[in-house]
Amino acid sequence: MADAKQFLCPSCGALLNRERAELITLNARLRGPRFAVSFRVDVPAELGVYGAEWDPSVVLEEGCLVEFHCPGCGHDFTTSYSPEWAEVKMVEGEHEYVVVFSKTFGQHSTFLFDYSARRLVRTFGHATEDYVAQFGKNINFFGS
Numbered sequence: 001m002a003d004a005k006q007f008l009c010p011s012c013g014a015l016l017n018r019e020r021a022e023l024i025t026l027n028a029r030l031r032g033p034r035f036a037v038s039f040r041v042d043v044p045a046e047l048g049v050y051g052a053e054w055d056p057s058v059v060l061e062e063g064c065l066v067e068f069h070c071p072g073c074g075h076d077f078t079t080s081y082s083p084e085w086a087e088v089k090m091v092e093g094e095h096e097y098v099v100v101f102s103k104t105f106g107q108h109s110t111f112l113f114d115y116s117a118r119r120l121v122r123t124f125g126h127a128t129e130d131y132v133a134q135f136g137k138n139i140n141f142f143g144s
Contacts, residue, residue, distance in 0.1 A: 014072035048124030062106035
């Protein structure tokens, strides 16, 4: 996978798309006032392509907030600047990026940032001007 997109945990560096290059495997958690359920979720590794796969016994309703964690170290991918967003590292060739995506089920919004330049490179899905403006601030990727 030398020139393929590699999705990595920003904490431990685990490869998130190692089993199959076209899928990113994450641990997910859904919480409610009286319950919590953890499950594996596979999401397409192609940015802008939506349609996750998970255990059909887990029912997700539009608008619910899903937590995402590293299957290797358990690191919570929630951003330090908003509880509604998650972030993972992406490496393609010599370039490092940050992929920021919505944790709200049914909200298809993904953002690609150049890691070193801290610059928005591309948006995918239903990216509105409000979100783009939010990312215009000085963002602290991976809490650093």
